[in-house]
Amino acid sequence: MLRAGENAGLPADGEGGALRREAFPFGPLEAGEVLVEPILGSWEANIEHALARSPIDICRSRGEQAVVVGNLGVVRVLKSNAIRPGTELREGDLCLLMPIGKSDPYGYAELAYGYDAPHTIGLMAKRSKIDERLLLPIPSDTAYSLEQWATYGRYFTAWDNWHRALGCWRTQIPDDDPGNHLVFGWGGGVAFAELLLARRAGFRVAMTAGSDERLAFLRDNGIVPVDRRKFPDLSLPTRRGAPDPEVHRRHRASRAGFLELVDELSEGKGVAIFVDNIGEPLYGATVPALARQGVITTCGWKAGMRLTNLRGAECISRHIHVHTHVWRLQDSPEIRDFQESSGWIAPAGSTVVYDFDRIPDLADDYAQGRIGSYFPLYRVNPV
Template sequence: MQAIFYEEHGSADVLEYGGFPDPEIEADEVLVDIKAGGLNHLDVWTRRGMPSPEELPHIQGSDGAGVVSEVGERVTRFKEGDRVVVDPGRYCGQCEFCRKGEQSLCVDYKMMGEHVRGVHSELAAVPEDNLIELPEDIDFVTAASAPLVFQTAWRMLITRAEIKQSDSVLVLGASGGVGHACVQIAANEGCEVWATASSEEKLDHARDCGADHLVNYEEEDFADVIKEQTDGRGVDVVVDHIGEATWDNSLSVAARGGTVVTCGATSGVTPETNIPNVFWKQLDILGSTMGTPGEMDEVMAKVFDGTLEPYVREVLPMSEAVRAQEMLESREGFGSVVVVPDSEYDAAEYE
């Protein structure tokens, strides 16, 4: 088969698209003929070696969708020809957290494409428990762009921050995968949504996703703008997956009794924290990672019925993996980037 992989960590130039041994499935696994794979910033971090996968060479990709081509002897939910989408989080099923239904806290948690080989390849061996049936009316590109970012956003806002209709929610970096998912989820819950992005074009897309207030952070300090427009109150919930560059402002703009929830730190992982800001305002600071299978089912059901809509900025052949990751690193465009096996790619279809 052909796959996106690297043999050493480094810049995007270490990525290759070429021949790789076909995977062999275990008894509880399904062999999926991958039709499309969604990229995430996670692919950039793992390629740089943060963290390093269990085995090199490493196949990239946490998100994918395709058609079942073979099933293991213990597989009962799927058969050859079924259309499926991948849930990338793999859990032990035995630890205290898995037994309580909190699989995202699993002590032996592994992510496809991060810790173990991923699905950006023509074929992928995927555990039966990590597959969701894909409705016939949902195309593979849309399906592949949704799981990681919408599951992450859903857990952040619905499970961890417990947003409600009366809340005001600030989404930083609203043009990325997680950001645009957060905007839609908060808007769908009836919240007043603030969104930041680096260009007017991206902010227009954020408005289309449901944002009520827009801030171009390249031209204005988002904390100053929000404080001015809320008479100093701030917002109830801040979604910050940026890290060092925004952390101080995120604490500053959170309202008294408010919440700051984070799932990442793309600009740096060791920001300074103004601790008096935390205790005087009695803020809740929440961490969130991925989600449970139940949360994945909930949010994907809303993707499948059209309530939530993944935005795809570009569809490229897998052989252009370098270009695809450079788009993520440069924050170019709005929404997700999707790659398709060269054997399946038709440029005219994605113009």
């Protein structure tokens, strides 16, 4: 758990040091709640944000002294107090947790379960209780492993973001062949899942990675790999302190090399849809890489939330900026069924799993970029 008032900044012993292993009491099942046993949790950027208490301190935001985090993963039903007509959650059922702690009238998430939604108990606990509406059963005859299903959060998020971005792009390019256009993504599990959808739609696809392992993984899955290490100074230099001419010179050289590569991959058109879930450090390369009538689409903010646009240039280029968060709750069964029927799911063997006692190590390894997989998981209870 994460406790209020502790490690207000980054803890000296790493982000994992913000976690405390303690008993977490909760009351009996209320009407509409289900007692569950978490099996596998997926490590997400929002957990890193919670441990770093940035951009918000979730304990303070929720007004709670202790918070159990972890809002995406596989759980086993132990006892159901379901009240919805037609609900068929039975003891032993394996389900996916939909991380929508509070939604708007249209089903879109406003607060995330196990993050900033008050009174929600995340998956880093041996037992938890969850609103029945948020549990989506895994098909009983599924062809895929629980480890593969536990990665669903990146895929469900990618599904929603991709369909919004594609719809926006088609408002301006209604009938041209997608094969004439490039979809590009900065590295990450959501971007990987999104580019697989783009490839299915007929687009050319390319994505950055910073290790031989990940470059090979992209290539094996039909995505053109772009070695991020060839552009070592691509991130925008910090604005703090006096500008260093040499730092800016190296940045300009890396950006010029990257844009030259984009020009080659897109036959001079630029990127039709750019999946950018990084934010400020790479935004100075994202925008000039974009084609006319191009779309920048994002569903996260891994490294910088505040962006500056030259509004006139964006208008003249007819760029569309798409921002999404999580997905609509009522779309969940459709996305699950598409995953099952199409095989659009994490490739077998692509996950890495940490035992429950090693969750602090997972936190540190993730923060330091020591995990080669796009799909880090933690095991809470045995299958």
